[in-house]
Amino acid sequence: MAVVMPDTAAAPRSVTILGSTGSxxxxxxxxxxxxxxxxxxxxxxGGGNAALLAEQALSxxxxxxxxxxxxxYGPLKEALAGSGIEIAAxxxxxxxxxxxxxxxxxxxxxxxxxxxxxxxAVRRGGIVALANKESLVCAGDLVMHEVSxxxxxxxxxxxxxxxxxxxxxxxRHDAVEELIxxxxxGPFREWTREAMASVTPEQAVAHxxxxxxxxxxxxxxxxxxxxxxLIEAHHLFAMxxxxxxxxxxxxxxIHSLVRYRDGSVLAQLGQPDMRTPIAYTLAWPxxxxxxxxxxxLAALANLDFAEPDxxxxxxxxxxxxxxxxxxxxxxVLNAANEVAVAGFLAGRIGFLDIAGLVxxxxxxxxxxxxxxxxxxxxVDAEARRRAGVLIEEKxx
Numbered sequence: 001m002a003v004v005m006p007d008t009a010a011a012p013r014s015v016t017i018l019g020s021t022g023s024x025x026x027x028x029x030x031x032x033x034x035x036x037x038x039x040x041x042x043x044x045x046g047g048g049n050a051a052l053l054a055e056q057a058l059s060x061x062x063x064x065x066x067x068x069x070x071x072x073y074g075p076l077k078e079a080l081a082g083s084g085i086e087i088a089a090x091x092x093x094x095x096x097x098x099x100x101x102x103x104x105x106x107x108x109x110x111x112x113x114x115x116x117x118x119x120x121a122v123r124r125g126g127i128v129a130l131a132n133k134e135s136l137v138c139a140g141d142l143v144m145h146e147v148s149x150x151x152x153x154x155x156x157x158x159x160x161x162x163x164x165x166x167x168x169x170x171x172r173h174d175a176v177e178e179l180i181x182x183x184x185x186g187p188f189r190e191w192t193r194e195a196m197a198s199v200t201p202e203q204a205v206a207h208x209x210x211x212x213x214x215x216x217x218x219x220x221x222x223x224x225x226x227x228x229x230l231i232e233a234h235h236l237f238a239m240x241x242x243x244x245x246x247x248x249x250x251x252x253x254i255h256s257l258v259r260y261r262d263g264s265v266l267a268q269l270g271q272p273d274m275r276t277p278i279a280y281t282l283a284w285p286x287x288x289x290x291x292x293x294x295x296x297l298a299a300l301a302n303l304d305f306a307e308p309d310x311x312x313x314x315x316x317x318x319x320x321x322x323x324x325x326x327x328x329x330x331x332v333l334n335a336a337n338e339v340a341v342a343g344f345l346a347g348r349i350g351f352l353d354i355a356g357l358v359x360x361x362x363x364x365x366x367x368x369x370x371x372x373x374x375x376x377x378x379v380d381a382e383a384r385r386r387a388g389v390l391i392e393e394k395x396x
Contacts, residue, residue: 014040015282018098018117019108021046021053023213024131024157027274028106029056031282034291039282043097045109045117048072054079061085064100066093068113095120104282107132108157110215111338112380115139119373125150129281131157133232134338138331139376140235154236155281160229161236162277163255163268168237179239180257180265181229182249183308184272186221189248193312199351201344218341222354223308227319228337231330234323241323246316248306253295271295315355322362328379329367335383336361343391353394361387 015032019025025044032039041062046053048069054076057065064086067076073089080087088096091113098105098120105121106129107114114132119139121128123146130136135143147154156162160181169175187206188196205217219225226246233244247257252272259265270276271293279290310317315337322333340354349357361383370376 012037012039013104013282014042014102015104015106016043016097016100016102016121017041017106017108018045018094018121019047019106019110019114019132020044020056021049022108022110023216024108024274024278025106028108028278028282029060031275031279031288031290032060035288038288042102043100045094045097047109047113050075050079057085058083064088064097066090066097068094091116099124103127104129106157106278106281107135110134110213112138112334115376116373119143119146122146122152122154123150125152127153127155127281127284129155129157129278131278133158133228134334136232136235137228137334138380139370139373140231140330141370142373142376144235153284155284156232156236157274157277157281158229158232159252159270159272159274159277160256161233162280164233164237164258166268166280167258167266169258169260173238175260175262176237176239176258177243177261178259179233179237179244180259181226181233181244181246182252182254182256183223183226183246184220184252185248185250185306185308186223188221189250191312193352196312197350197352201347204344204351214345215338215341218344218354219337222315222351223313224315224319224337224355224358226308227316227322228334230316230319231323241320246308248308250304251300253300253303269295269297313355315358318355318358318362325367327367328370328376329362331370331376331379332362332365332367332383333358335380336387339384339387339391343387348391348395357387357390360390 017025041060043064044062045066050072066088070089077087094117098117104127107118108131112134115135118132118135156165204221205214230244254267254269257265257267273292275290275292279288322329336358340357343349
């Protein structure tokens with residue numbers, strides 16, 4: 001992955017936050033508010049929460065605010081009346097926000113909806129902090145090609161990939177033997193399959209370590225999140241699937257590791273607080289203060305590790321299969337999973353049905369070369385349609 005060092009002499013750094021009302025966006029804003037002299041805000045975007053987006057806009061005073069849901073435009077416009085802030089609505093407005101001049105862009109729109117805005121930010125160049133793993137899962141080759149072409153710097157925000165980034169020797173890529181992604185195991189790591197059959201959405205979103213949104217929390221509970229991260233790591237670090245492993249680490253203190261051919265294993269450690277990797281990208285290549293609890297290894301005393309149970313958590317195996325298949329298979333995996341997770345959260349399917357539905361759609365929908373954004377979006381739409389039909393059949 002190309003690493004382009006920015007000119008950091010000029011301050012403050014101008015930033016855009018795509019997905020400012022989500023968990024990562026809110027944590028990013030927390031850091032910016034604690035360092036107001038270091039940053040100016042060019043643009044922020046939200047999905048449909050007009051009240052929170054307006055509150056953020058009045059605090060940060062961005063030049064441009066976009067909300068993806070056109071129905072939320074009226075309440076947003078009313079809340080920002082007289083502020084002088086430019087306002088727009090709809091998916092095209094979110095892409096326009098990504099294209100505005102900013103030194104640094106946080107790409108944190110959850111799901112495939114973040115793909116087009118992320119590509120727009122990458123094509124403009126500069127620093128893109130990537131919290132939208134689905135962009136690389138759906139269209140990894142396309143995104144990395146645009147990163148190279150535009151000489152953008154792509155900084156991973158996911159704690160696992162951010163950890164690898166911090167200890168990865170980019171100048172000696174061939175010295176790297178293996179990437180090791182750590183996984184908390186989620187709230188059901190010790191549950192039987194029988195017990196998981198009756199899991200409720202409320203139980204599944206209660207992650208033991210991390211404070212995340214509902215969709216990501218469900219992905220963590222099924223371990224699909226780790227499968228998506230495996231695909232993301234493949235693209236970010238140009239590492240083949242068979243040299244990326246997953247290790248369950250319940251304490252979530254070691255965020256990931258890199259094994260080198262001389263036997264050295266380098267790890268990045270920290271508290272399970274997303275403000276640490278966000279701060280790393282926000283100040284890069286420097287470091288900034290972050291209000292996170294300091295790690296006390298003596299107090300922890302023990303760090304535990306285990307191999308993931310592929311039988312109880314088949315989603316991880318499905319992700320490996322999709323990565324090996326290549327082309328649009330990961331696009332299908334992600335689209336089907338998003339629909340299945342939404343169906344589970346709505347009470348329409350069971351927890352164990354999530355991986356089963358994804359498996360069915362992967363087998364049902366032929367894969368093809370993911371050689372353009374139009375192809376990716378068409379396959380994504382068809383996978384969603386078929387997944388929706390399956391859920392409808394289960395509930396009627």
